[in-house]
Amino acid sequence: MINLLKRVAFVIGAIFVGIHLINYFVLGNTADYLSSGERMGEWKKAKIREACFPALENAHRDPLRPKVSNGQHRIGWQNLTRAVDMTAALNCYLVTHPDAVCERNNRAYIVDYINRYFAKFDEMLSVAKTYGESEIRTVENLWDSPRNRAINAALASNINNGRLIKDDFGWTAPKAIKSMLGQYHGTTDTCPKT
């Protein structure tokens, strides 16, 4: 009887874990696993996502978009396209709509997007490392367009003003902003009270 119960528990556990692994790694719903709390809403209900669709439509015509400076690079077109799209989207979420992050649902979505943005940069940088210094510089330059710099400034401002805090990111905080999040830990949120 105990053996049977163990087996049943194992099967149910495997199904539970499997569902979550598929949701995280296959469906890419990483935002489902962000820290919850009164600051974070439901990412699926974020209105900012749809509000920024027009920005994505024209991302590749934007003269300030990320561009490859060196003609002899090893960046695949999929990664180039993704870098441009992600930059345009995050620029819209943080720069064009600076108060969007104050709304709970938007914050959940934006925090997840910030994670994805830096994860893509890290992934491209790790590939570039296999090719040497020149390729590393090419990738770093790609992610240093005026739009990327504006995103970095907006992020710094949001963290400085307590609009984005360490707890929002939980254990998934990107390396690039981890120290900044730690530095401003406990800062009062300056979001307008509704």
Place this chain on the structure above:
Amino acid sequence: MNPQSAGVEPVEPQKSAARRSRIRVWIVRTLAISVIGGILIFGSRAAQPLIPSLMPLGAGISLFADADRIGRPEVAPVVRSCISNVMEFGSGTNVEPSAAYFMLKMGGWQAGIFTAFGISKSRALKSDAELSLSMASKWGQLADCIYAQAGAALCDSDNRAAAVETIVRFMLYAKQTDLSDQTAAMAKTPRERRTFEGLRRIEAIRSQLLSRLKAHRRDGIVVASDFGFFPPAEISQIMREEKAFRNVCAG
């Protein structure tokens, strides 16, 4: 002893039940064999045009190849310099070479799927042979340009991957063009003559590529394992018969 009272069926109903059971088994087996046979026969026919596109990792590159030897063909510098000879996008169009390479690969998929489902004929696009000829011609031009580079250039893992993938794809498409059935005498219409000219060009590229591949094999630029487990016969033969006399890439 009364069989019915002992709970045993009479002999005749027993026999007929056994016969029915045998018939059922026979029907199920026949159906199973028909289905499996049908899948094998028709499935292999349908999949044939897709074979060049179904090669591991998109073509010819072994999944188990040494990552230091075989890199990413789409970002190879040789592809960057050669792809514009093959893919024409018109003046003023700035297409990333890796995207053009991807389109060339997808062209193979599209052609394969069209041929497999008979779309090419019904929509009067191109015949199977013409599709294969067109793809062989494109991959051949790209491979020819890549193999024309100085041997040492192919020591770069991405360039080597491009060299491997392009020649394998070319060989597979060239095989589908079936030159043996085509003769100059058979080519009567202008369309047939164009096809025949195309086939002759393919054959010329094929000979040149194989001779360059032999040289690269002798120089130790490519080894058999770069081409995976099932390379085209001509490539296998070269890898088997030719020996590496030096390793250009070691220096």
